[in-house]
Amino acid sequence: MREFQRILVPLDGSATAARCLRCATWLAERLGARLHILSATDVPRTAREELVRLKVPEEHWTRIELHRVDALPEQAILETTECLDIDLLVMSARGCSADTTETSSRKLVGHVARAVIERSTVPVLLLPRDCDAGVPWTSALVPVSGELQSDEALAIAVGLGRTLGLDVVVAHVADERAGEDGLEGAARYPDAPHHEYPEQLSEFVRRALPHCAADDRSAIKDILLCRGEVAAELLKVVQRLGISLLVVAWKGRFMTGHAQVLKELIEASGRPLLLIKAAARTPFRLKVGEDIP
């Protein structure tokens, strides 16, 4: 299971960045991770001065490494991520530069954050506008679609859940109006649904955690099946259960017409979102049917 041992938080000196820092320092401490701060400043200061300026509490200084750049375009963030072998990025959906114009303030995700989440190969913990870090976290919600890509998100959530002591809630929303059958990726024939659906739902979870021993799965407290519009149902669960963190699988495309559920969650959940892209799957083939003449 993936562990977060090197966390990068890019800071541009804005107020929103401070929330990211609070979140990142808490996470780094709880995970025993190294925290790298990428600070955009052109004023020469000592590291101590810079940490003071960024209001990093002194007790965290020993686990922090400070890196300075002139500005924070996505390229600098992505290159630093790669150079430092970072495994988690923590950033605000909107930096200070976006606060300046009326049009851009309506945007959910600023252009830098958008480029980073689209292009990053490591998970990104995104703090939406006006979202507090909400630490200490107590619970995480993982929507599972039944598609293979949601497996990775669940695996990461369970790992975090074990380390941070979070209650992990798994939710599948069947949006039948969207022409789906309810359990995407489940068997084509429900046969006896009272046997099939509970097993299928459990199998979603088991399948997602192939490296996970049974004890680790005990971080999962609830497996929910909801019906309705996906984002709306998930938001209800967030409210009802007072969820601290959302762990969301997505395909990495934020343009119009894509990631609709994710956009709605960023807009309305008021919670940090850990965004996970599915890793490339290893080759697999079963030689049946058309594979033999």
Place this chain on the structure above:
Amino acid sequence: MACDFDAAIFDLDGVITRTAHLHAAAWKRLFDEFLERRAARCGERFVPFDAAADYLSYVDGKPRLDGVRSFLAARGISLPQGDPGDEPETESIHGLGKRKDLYFEEALERHGVQVFQSSIDLLRELRRCSIRTGVVTSSRHGRDLLQAAKLAELFDARIDGRDAEALDLPGKPQPDTFVACAEQLGVSPVRAVAFEDAVSGVVAACAGRFGLVVGIDRGGNRQALSDAGADVVVDDLAQLDVETLSQRYDAKQEAAAWRIEQEGFDAAREHAVETIFTLGNGYLGVRGALDLTLPGSQGDLFVAGVYDRKQPYRPYSEHEFLNVDANGHVCGELVSAPFPFRSCVMVDGEQLDLASGQWRDHRRTLDLRHAMLHAQTEYVLKEDRRATVRARRCASLAEPHLLLQELEVCLESHSGMVELDATLRDPELHVNHPHLRLVEVVEEGGIELQWFSTKASKIQLCIASKVTRVGSGTDAVRWRLPFAIGEPHVFRRYVVVYTSRDVDDPREAALADLRARRWEDFDAALEAHAARWRVFWERADIRIEGARPVEQALRFNGYHLRSAADHDPRVSVGARSLSGRAYEGHVFWDVEIFMLPFYLHTCPDIARNLLLYRHNTLDGARRRARELGDYRGACYAWEATVTGDDVTPRKILLKTTRKEIPIFTGTQQIHVTADVAYGLWRYWQATQDRELMLSAGVEVLLETARFWASRCEHEGARWHIRGVVGPDEYHHSVNDNAYTNWMARLNLELAAWAVDWMQREDATAFGRLAERLALARGEQEEWSAVAAGLYCPKPNEAGIIEQFEGFFDLDDYPLPKHERFRAPISRLFDWDKINRLKLIKQADVLMLPFLFPERFSDATLAANYRYYEPLTDHGSSLSPAVHAALAARLGLREDAERYWRQSLWLDLSNVMANSSLGVHPACMGGTWQALLSGFLGVNFDERQPAPAPQAGDRLPSRWRAVELRLKWRDRSIPVEVRR
């Protein structure tokens, strides 16, 4: 002559044309010039290009730029890429490539094109046999060479280096150029033969899944071509003719149709693969988890008949579907026991782990003919050291308590310390196998025994194993040995399983069994197992000329059906057999209606045991009749285990909404009782097994008839059956369901017949039975009267039989296309709304012509098929096979083939979804029936089974003939249908 393959695709250089030496010479001239100049410049030693070794290793068969890169990389030289406009003198990849071209053209001009005459002869012979031919070459001069050699007219399709560039196809060893050529020929690669002399080309053809790959060894390359995957290696094509090729192709495809092979590894698909690769012998089933088990493996061992009170399997505390009524039956759920093949291998302290570690090659093959699971994995360890593990295992069909496993471990690239831990201990027993309490672990003399007890049913279950390293003469559970590089070590393991259902003292039985087993008998034990499977396949194999994939899938189905049942009359086959936890091992109508005919006509002794199970659980059925309303006789439970008591859940509670969903099947789907009677009747027809009827069959018929006589309600001149669920489970509490009433009538008639029959056959025995059952005078007449008066809806003026009273008045439901075969979850959640719609889950009325074809005219069948088929969403995996059979009879070829394919490949086609929870044995049985009664039109009645005269016309497209054997009254009847 007729060939089974449709196309032949040839590499050019070295296969057709003799230009390899010109290429080699051009490469040598190029690289020697370059290397010499570079050596002089850098003050290094000049090591020339080896026209034999370097040519074969780095450049042979590859596009020239890849050849340049590959050789330079081998010498640790990096050059700029350059661009296509580079001059031949430029020291760039493109520059060198261009210069090689120049040198080759010069050589070609000087020496001309020579051809291999034997290849040309074979090409012409293939074309005479209407085989389409193509040529694939990396050379940019491909077309020129063909023209120069006057060979162009011998090929229907050509791909050369220039085409590949234009089409943006990567060169060999990527398969794309070969596949593109097959596409140009309009042939699937699997139906084509590829000819190659270069290793990279053989790799390309294998990756492109060509039906046969022929390697041509022009000198010193035989082993490499073979290792790369060539099916046949010859020195020259003179050694092959079309007939030999056809035989080799056929043999390879024949072998492929006897196995299920998986390549690569995807953790998310692992549970489905485990199901498909389940081994079983009817006594037990073991899921196909990896021998070197992963943390997430679900390597359950199921022993038929070992049930316990239902336990939550989940390590997490809550679930959407709360079972507020867990039923609590002491034998409510099939017990999952720990994986008996569990092994762990460490190399120099590093564990071989497919999921979190590195691997290069992983494949598993289920050999259907011998019911043996093979696995081979090449693991990559730290510092790129490699270890190969080959494994094979089986569940002995000859000795039901015995499992056999063999592991071969080899360190390929280094010597090191290898540890094998073969302990059976499951570190998470309490979570993975919550029914079991570990009573004792015995380790003595190399034997390890784990003794479990089920928590509620108190069944004792013992699994014991011993392992040896071949040649060591000792047994041990844990091994630690230094391995020399390249030296394989073989470990062999006996595992035995005994329960207190089989013997009084399973602990002692297991230990005694293992102590008595000698390693020199291991091969004989494997052979005894294989021999039993050979006997099975002699009776059960179905040959389909012209459709190997269909043969393969039918064999897969036959394999799983045979693995699911054997010779214990106390157990039957659960909805997911012994291959998965779903359905908790519960037994449904699936057995008598869908699976029984397969067993009846391949292994009638197994069919007999399945019916004896119903006799053995008659007391449970009697109790059920009382529970349901103080009815008389016996009513079989909709879902049953070993006691015959009903274990159907009664309701579920949705956690999020607190909504309660009642489950009506347990109390209302009573047709299962008559389905058992139907099964007995079929068995009697096929076997005339007097002994079974006297000892068990008649009693079952009488007791079930008694139930119906008390369950039917009398009103006016008619008898009715009210408040039932038919096969279509979307409608509950319905009256006079056509299927239920029809089957109940059959049950009553059979009982009335059975009384007369038994009195004739053995009056004394009948007297004893009548006394034991307190059979009253007049009961037989009552059954006949109820049967005669039972309302069985007749076709209306349109020829349609109403599914149940009032069905025609229900609301219409325009069934969206996407809901067919994928019933949405609202079918469960909105059960009360669905109940009011003309929407059905599976064949209901249509079950009748499926089971009683001779009782329905084609016109009536057609009317009902046309009416009900569009209303059916196939929410049941049992539905497609029934529709396939009926559509075939009606000559609706497209429907028949579509439905049959759905059914045939249910577990194999969508490996992600359908199989992870266990295989669908009833669907497999239904598929078999649809083939027999639908496509072949075999009538199973009093007469000897024979195919319909017009069956040859009904065969699906591409099938040329079907051959099989059917057991019928102690005879084995050959059935053959040709187009």
